[in-house]
Amino acid sequence: MNAFKTNTLKKSTLKKSTFKKSVMHVGEMASGAKLTVPVYRYECAQTCSPADQQNKAPNVYIQANMHGAEVQGNAVIFQLLELLKHCDIQSNLTLVPYANPVACNHKNGEYTLGRFDPITGVNWNRMYHFDETVIEPFAQQNIDASAADIKANFQQLLLNQIEQKLDHNIWGLTTGQRIAYQLQRMAHQADLVLDLHTGPISSKHLYCPEYAKMSASYFDIPHTIFIPNDFDGAMDEATFCPWWSLQQTYKALGRNFVMGEDAFAKESFTVELGSQEQIDLDVAHQDALGILSYLQHKGVISGNNYTPQKMTRYGCYLKDYKALYSPMGGMVDYLAEFGKPLPAGEPLARILRMDNYCVDDSANADGSGSPLHNICLDRQVMPILHFASASVNQGTELYKVFQDYFEL
């Protein structure tokens, strides 16, 4: 099945880097309207001999806007394409804006309802594929294979699994799986994968696998969450979990590879670019520079034009990245600044409950019924993001914070 309609457009500039555009068909709506995704590809001219494969710069896959309201990544891809025109690219690059056209175009009121399939409620970034049961047999069969063969064969296995899923089985696929699997097919062909997201109202932060800690400092992002080898359906996990699990299986079988190096030189990040529902092309230019800094470090582009900014970078393990759920319904005046340690007992937020406003102070001596409530924690935290609206129900996620954190 070939879902692509290629529309090649050769660039006639002095400089070298020519991207090709194609249009990928990812679904159909009730009216028959086609859902398409634009794909921008750079294919490295010097086709390496198989022997060189090992030393080749890593291939890259970058996508944006899997969640409908998280649009800034599209602007970052725009700025990346503008900057990459003038770069000396050493490997294959694939850039995909508007990765999820259903989510991207789904409005409810003025905002974009794009975190989950509006029919089923399933989070669009929880539908990627990983079948852990293939790991052990593969390692057994390839216990003595060369590193290069392991890399090539395991990648092919992952691609075959996706093809099998997409290759119309009798019971079909959900709308989200059909989109996710087609994106994943491209991601599996890359070594470095960046999934561009945003928080609701948020600082910039990065999800990084624990083994790739060294790479986090090449992005211009002050907060990094280090995640373990647990698959929960997201693109970043779907990319590194198979390889990490394979590396660990080999280890159990007595063969040691270093995760993140050589055949296992796979890295995958979810890049949270700030707040949703916003496009800022100037900030996107800054974001693109940070990504180029990482790509240059990895040898994807040659030269030394792009270096990471000097800044204090904080890290936190996923288990210490905490969501605080509102203890009451009400209207929230968010107080805590992102990225600044908030001492124990200082309010994160004040919650207004006008329905409790009371002319007689004696009525709520215990404060339970007062019109203003400070929301505090009993420990120091570093606030990273907060909910997008002032109106919250009891149990709405108010803030996400680093509970324990450290400098990188």
Add this chain to the structure above:
Amino acid sequence: MNAFKTNTLKKSTLKKSTFKKSVMHVGEMASGAKLTVPVYRYECAQTCSPADQQNKAPNVYIQANMHGAEVQGNAVIFQLLELLKHCDIQSNLTLVPYANPVACNHKNGEYTLGRFDPITGVNWNRMYHFDETVIEPFAQQNIDASAADIKANFQQLLLNQIEQKLDHNIWGLTTGQRIAYQLQRMAHQADLVLDLHTGPISSKHLYCPEYAKMSASYFDIPHTIFIPNDFDGAMDEATFCPWWSLQQTYKALGRNFVMGEDAFAKESFTVELGSQEQIDLDVAHQDALGILSYLQHKGVISGNNYTPQKMTRYGCYLKDYKALYSPMGGMVDYLAEFGKPLPAGEPLARILRMDNYCVDDSANADGSGSPLHNICLDRQVMPILHFASASVNQGTELYKVFQDYFEL
């Protein structure tokens, strides 16, 4: 029918101003859950003799949050109540936060879907009542009545109409009418009415009837839209249109009253407090001071503590307050600042269309297919507000601007 359950709470402070709280029942949901609205009332001690009625300070009605996402007015009512505790109040005041509990609590995704009834799509602020056909007969019948009688009788007529509507007719009322009419019943008993709203992402601005132009400068709001005597269902119109129409009818019958004075001393404003989905208690304090400045000017509170801020105030007639609809779908980088004149030809916004990104520049020599589009106008305007999300369809309202404007 008595929809009120009063829960009086007497304030035991040194100072005088004691508000009473009651809870108004405005509807029921499918589960039987009651929809209620808190009402805060100050009743002026010195019950005037009918003869004094004319010289009495005007009664005031203030409500907030008729549109679900427009929450800042609740915080302003909180700050007003805090400040009014220490004021010498000369008339009756009614303050109503959370005026529309259906809208206020209706989430779709993280945001509040609160501009319209989610079942019917009808804008919650287009459901107030005004039956123009009662004006002419009333004027005929009261052609020689005293100003005081005209005021009292016409107010009673308006209240009777609302009562009749609410007094369960055979075919019933819509959900929104039931809420709106109960609020309107309170508004009709006041002389000054403030309906606290916000824009989407917005500067502060004020809707003011043309005849009340002098009052606009007592608010701390830099932009005022002057509106004519046209009823389109909103609270402000529902309050002043009947009186304005009555005054004009008397004029046609040969009896001259001045709109905004004496028996016709009715004023009604929609106060747009800034952006939606936000609570800021400090800004709310400032907003409350501006409202007290207006109320003090009107004699509602005695003394001279509250005076309007010095600022350049701009006015614009409603016919010159223009919405610009997006000429294309895309993702918007909003550029124009609110409240600053934007010269002709300067971009209001840039629209990103990554799907048009093209490696071959020759492909879109005419620019129609380029990835970035500047949205400009051929005349100078003053931007007042813009859409809440970067993602827009072709035809989404991008900006609202003053096309022609003047200093107050």
Add this chain to the structure above:
Amino acid sequence: MNAFKTNTLKKSTLKKSTFKKSVMHVGEMASGAKLTVPVYRYECAQTCSPADQQNKAPNVYIQANMHGAEVQGNAVIFQLLELLKHCDIQSNLTLVPYANPVACNHKNGEYTLGRFDPITGVNWNRMYHFDETVIEPFAQQNIDASAADIKANFQQLLLNQIEQKLDHNIWGLTTGQRIAYQLQRMAHQADLVLDLHTGPISSKHLYCPEYAKMSASYFDIPHTIFIPNDFDGAMDEATFCPWWSLQQTYKALGRNFVMGEDAFAKESFTVELGSQEQIDLDVAHQDALGILSYLQHKGVISGNNYTPQKMTRYGCYLKDYKALYSPMGGMVDYLAEFGKPLPAGEPLARILRMDNYCVDDSANADGSGSPLHNICLDRQVMPILHFASASVNQGTELYKVFQDYFEL
């Protein structure tokens, strides 16, 4: 501006009636996705000389699915196209399924949120154009024109107005206007217009202008609502109101035409095909036969194959077509059958209020708090449709009924 990309496909059958398909571009989403509408056109071979224009069979425009959940009209257009293949067509026909791709594809949960623009709440069928101010000047200028010239010139005036609106003015159009005006441009070129809708859960019924009463009996639809010359933004009104107003203006100027005849032989109907969210191809075949019966009666197709079914047809004036709003929130067991007179005092529905279920009967001696409530009226009515869900708020539209009705 030519929004059409024609894709002509000639039919190679023995019979004659060849439709051409084109694709109309009506908008763009945030991702840049194009919104398109398929248009099926039959153009009558025998191009009449202008002299014959008067006697020519009327041109026809039929559209479906302007409201997203009202899909059965698409199936009816399918069946019409299948049947028309074998008909001898005497005029131009334009058939447009999926008329509103935004509405058609907008899901919220499992259902289609398609009665109003999800961003603004405006009913998609309230956005058509009619500027009454052009009527009087036109009549003045064409006071002595021939009937044929009046027909041609007025139609051209209506088309010019639409073109002017679509021809990108500086402030743009809303999403819904852009769709509606493009549809209206096609409707203005026809003499007979059918807008295929459905009710929520509904009997088949027809909205018919009062002057076209004779035509109602040619459809196989048992209930007809006769509507006056009031424009409220709907397609049917946008089609006949201009002509009706023109005819009345001529009358006031002393020149008498008969509405519905000769130059004024314009008819426009909203056909409510039953319940929404359903496709039934067999029922659609029956519906198509009823429409062909009407078209044959009008001379659009020759022969006498299609005759209306025998049935009792009821009519009702719009003023007597009543909505009943729920007097309470609760869960509704809809009892009354459509199309059968319901005696006064018989329950339309029972409303369950489990929250009121009470073990002690004495607690609600007055019945106000009982768990079951019968909803009755004090007069006989004929139920036509009811709300789509059992869960209703206080004020939700429960039923629509004929209050006074008569046999046609």
Add this chain to the structure above:
Amino acid sequence: MNAFKTNTLKKSTLKKSTFKKSVMHVGEMASGAKLTVPVYRYECAQTCSPADQQNKAPNVYIQANMHGAEVQGNAVIFQLLELLKHCDIQSNLTLVPYANPVACNHKNGEYTLGRFDPITGVNWNRMYHFDETVIEPFAQQNIDASAADIKANFQQLLLNQIEQKLDHNIWGLTTGQRIAYQLQRMAHQADLVLDLHTGPISSKHLYCPEYAKMSASYFDIPHTIFIPNDFDGAMDEATFCPWWSLQQTYKALGRNFVMGEDAFAKESFTVELGSQEQIDLDVAHQDALGILSYLQHKGVISGNNYTPQKMTRYGCYLKDYKALYSPMGGMVDYLAEFGKPLPAGEPLARILRMDNYCVDDSANADGSGSPLHNICLDRQVMPILHFASASVNQGTELYKVFQDYFEL
């Protein structure tokens, strides 16, 4: 923490069974509105001595409407209460209609958006609690305990866990967890648990744990899905998985209990009552009779008034209960009848794609572009339910069917 406000109402009938009503507070909305759930409780008069506990009739918990649109269970609880008035009840019964007030009252358009939290997308019936890690330690510690002690202690452990969760930990709970855990606290105190749901458009069917197969025939429900001991967050699983896991752990430790008997006499069912968005009080009466038949079989009510209907009952294992996802976008004419075997190759549905309607038959010789598509399977199945709307995207769940099934 005592979230209950009890409002006891003693029934003054001749017969005995007196239910008490209380109101449980499960949350708060942004306006401060309280979310409450009515709870109807019957407490068995004869307080058994601990020695009798073993022989006591099982306690029962029944809830309805956890998913907002699935309302028929409320009517069934109404009919159960009406019938139970006249029964001789042998144990404690708790009945909870409107179990989820957020979901129940959340409208989007005319329908109820109630399968998932509108803010997060999380399915309301995937939020119950089960921590498998407590099983092994408990079994170790109670390896020699009496069956009665195991039952009492393990139940207390489950309750303690819920209390700990609810007992405001520092980071809070989500909106859905707060509701689910309060319901679960009641369910854990019962031996038999019925969670009343409905399908979208659906036959009646039952989810039954595999070990309770014998009980399925006591309901008047023709289709049963037998589910294994896998916890996925639903109420039924949250009730039986802990006990089943405990029984299996004991087995591994060498102590054998029979699941479903004695201390492990726990049964839990999800009862799918038919289609959503509908209330039918007469059908609810039938449904209630079927439930009483099961309860009488279990000794909850004495006598022999209630016996299961004679009908062919089919069973299917969960692994063989298949969802078919639409291979294309389009509009669906659902053809297959529920509960009747559909031969291989017979169409489940026809999908209309009017945009493909084509005047030239040669254009789609391969049928891919035809306007009508039959959806068939290559094996016989028994259709159980289908999607609620005719409009589907590519990948929407069309039908759920029994792939392999057997008579009970």
